[in-house]
Amino acid sequence: MPYDYKPFPYHSPPGLDAAEPRHGVVIVGAGPVGLALALELARHDQPSVVLDDNDVVSVGSRAICWSKRSLEIFDRLGIAEKALAKGVTWQVGRTFHGDREVFNFDLLPEAGHKMPAFINLQQYYVEQFLAEVALAHPLIDLRFKNRVTAVEQNANRAILDIETPEGAYALEAGYVVACDGARSPLRQMLHLDFAGELFEERFLIADIEMQGDFPSERHFWFEPPFHNGQSALLHKQPDNIYRIDLQLGWEADPEVEKQPEIVIPRIEKVVGHSDFRLDWVSVYTFQCRRLESFVQGRVIFAGDSAHVVSPFGARGGNSGLQDVDALGWRLAAIAQGRADAGLLAAYDAERAFAADENILNSSRATRFMTPADGVERMFRDEVLNLAGHADFARPMANSGRLSRPCSYPLDAPDDAALPPVSRPGTVAPDAPQGNGWLIDALGRECLVMAIGGEAPDLGLPILRAEVNDTLRARYLGEAPCALYLIRPDQVIAARWQKATTVQIEAAHQAIWTAP
Amino acid sequence: MTLITHPNITDADGFYARLLAAHQGLSEAESQRLNARLVLILANHVGDDAALEEALKLAKAAGQS
Numbered sequence: 001m002p003y004d005y006k007p008f009p010y011h012s013p014p015g016l017d018a019a020e021p022r023h024g025v026v027i028v029g030a031g032p033v034g035l036a037l038a039l040e041l042a043r044h045d046q047p048s049v050v051l052d053d054n055d056v057v058s059v060g061s062r063a064i065c066w067s068k069r070s071l072e073i074f075d076r077l078g079i080a081e082k083a084l085a086k087g088v089t090w091q092v093g094r095t096f097h098g099d100r101e102v103f104n105f106d107l108l109p110e111a112g113h114k115m116p117a118f119i120n121l122q123q124y125y126v127e128q129f130l131a132e133v134a135l136a137h138p139l140i141d142l143r144f145k146n147r148v149t150a151v152e153q154n155a156n157r158a159i160l161d162i163e164t165p166e167g168a169y170a171l172e173a174g175y176v177v178a179c180d181g182a183r184s185p186l187r188q189m190l191h192l193d194f195a196g197e198l199f200e201e202r203f204l205i206a207d208i209e210m211q212g213d214f215p216s217e218r219h220f221w222f223e224p225p226f227h228n229g230q231s232a233l234l235h236k237q238p239d240n241i242y243r244i245d246l247q248l249g250w251e252a253d254p255e256v257e258k259q260p261e262i263v264i265p266r267i268e269k270v271v272g273h274s275d276f277r278l279d280w281v282s283v284y285t286f287q288c289r290r291l292e293s294f295v296q297g298r299v300i301f302a303g304d305s306a307h308v309v310s311p312f313g314a315r316g317g318n319s320g321l322q323d324v325d326a327l328g329w330r331l332a333a334i335a336q337g338r339a340d341a342g343l344l345a346a347y348d349a350e351r352a353f354a355a356d357e358n359i360l361n362s363s364r365a366t367r368f369m370t371p372a373d374g375v376e377r378m379f380r381d382e383v384l385n386l387a388g389h390a391d392f393a394r395p396m397a398n399s400g401r402l403s404r405p406c407s408y409p410l411d412a413p414d415d416a417a418l419p420p421v422s423r424p425g426t427v428a429p430d431a432p433q434g435n436g437w438l439i440d441a442l443g444r445e446c447l448v449m450a451i452g453g454e455a456p457d458l459g460l461p462i463l464r465a466e467v468n469d470t471l472r473a474r475y476l477g478e479a480p481c482a483l484y485l486i487r488p489d490q491v492i493a494a495r496w497q498k499a500t501t502v503q504i505e506a507a508h509q510a511i512w513t514a515p
Numbered sequence: 516m517t518l519i520t521h522p523n524i525t526d527a528d529g530f531y532a533r534l535l536a537a538h539q540g541l542s543e544a545e546s547q548r549l550n551a552r553l554v555l556i557l558a559n560h561v562g563d564d565a566a567l568e569e570a571l572k573l574a575k576a577a578g579q580s
Binding site: 378 | 547548551552555556559
């Protein structure tokens with residue numbers, strides 16, 4: 001069944017009749033990032049207005065691969081159950097060279113995590129689920145068909161000019177968050193440079209609906225027999241929709257390639273028959289770019305407006321949600337006067353580090369997939385050739401390294417005797433706790449997790465963890481006891497085997513201080 | 516481990532002869548491909564980041580003089 005695009009209702013914004021009071025936070029863009037941010041702010045009791053120029057969810061599947069970390073974030077925001085029920089859970093990826101399989105991976109997560117490694121779910125479902133929760137939330141004012149036409153700002157506020165079907169009005173905001181996508185109008189209004197690398201490569205991306213028994217796996221081909229000398233990807237989505245990506249080459253004319261009479265014969269070659277329906281087609285150019293700074297005075301950038309990467313690593317949607325993770329609690333605290341505005345520099349530093357990591361991984365995968373003629377192509381081909389003969393070359397076949405949450409380089413108290421998986425800067429690894437999960441006990445305020453011992457007196461909530469084998473392996477190792485200071489975004493801020501009140505207080509202060 | 520730059524092949528003359536023999540009868544392009552595979556195989560055998568980095572530097576420097 002094709003997705004049923006139902007328009008969201010437009011309501012007259014109050015600003016059309018009389019000037020609205022200043023809003024603490026205005027979010028521009030009701031995509032996955034903007035909506036997730038509104039919900040995350042609301043979890044921290046911070047109201048927001050969300051503006052979107054459109055009134056339907058994403059047309060086309062777009063972001064389809066949601067990582068374990070994104071599912072954990074969805075869980076906090078109240079849509080993980082729906083996403084898991086609807087999504088296709090997958091864990092096996094196969095890489096082919098010609099018709100020969102050269103490499104496969106199994107993301108089978110180790111036991112003891114609430115969420116699976118990945119699900120595939122079309123972006124329109126994610127937006128629909130998020131919008132349903134946001135529309136029902138008293139702290140979120142979601143306004144469709146409200147298009148921002150201008151922005152100006154000074155040291156204390158930003159003013160947005162907004163156009164609606166009924167006329168124009170203006171909004172004053174303490175902060176504006178631009179979640180308005182890769183072509184971000186706000187970025188253009190501020191004349192910001194979007195620097196990086198453009199790869200001279202285009203891919204056709206198509207969703208088709210077909211009945212089939214294709215497994216829930218990711219299949220990637222280098223030089224497949226059905227697509228002369230180029231690369232291809234096939235991935236399953238819910239509703240019998242399959243994602244197909246085909247490399248086109250730089251000479252291809254995107255407008256021509258999108259025509260059904262061109263697309264359909266190509267897809268017939270991939271799937272080997274013509275019993276399918278074309279659902280959506282797009283052509284994209286590979287690029288890796290980012291803003292130099294994601295914080296521009298009173299305007300903050302998150303998601304694709306701040307950074308874009310080539311696909312095949314699931315690093316677009318997932319990194320946007322991790323931006324939300326790093327921004328929400330900080331922005332809520334600043335808007336509520338609990339933290340200094342300088343704290344935004346910590347968001348900027350952490351997510352710029354993450355964007356660089358994503359860009360590095362995507363650039364490498366892109367070069368492997370689309371090598372330049374000459375020596376680059378020769379090495380690529382010989383890696384694939386060797387992969388059929390020797391184990392070592394198989395993982396070198398790079399069809400995209402799949403998104404994992406960034407581990408931030410925090411300068412924080414650490415104890416090297418404790419396991420590396422839970423070092424400061426990483427997302428707290430999940431573990432079973434009683435009948436539930438550790439991850440569910442984290443993620444609202446800063447807290448101290450005490451394992452195998454007591455925490456000293458603190459002005460912080462203390463979580464006494466149940467020590468089981470999984471928790472021991474992930475948090476204790478050989479140590480008898482440990483204390484973990486954990487941030488509202490479930491990132492570990494500091495850890496000790498034993499610590500004094502003063503040490504923990506200092507580390508807690510550092511969470512709220514600009515880097 | 517750092518890169519071994521002192522003589523380390525027991526029968527260096529023999530290896531040199533076998534290297535040439537492996538290229539015997541190959542076209543220029545086939546030879547280049549063989550060399551590429553050899554580089555990848557030997558680099559994996561070395562494994563150590565620092566040694567590989569030194570090897571890259573040495574190879575590059577020797578080509579410049």
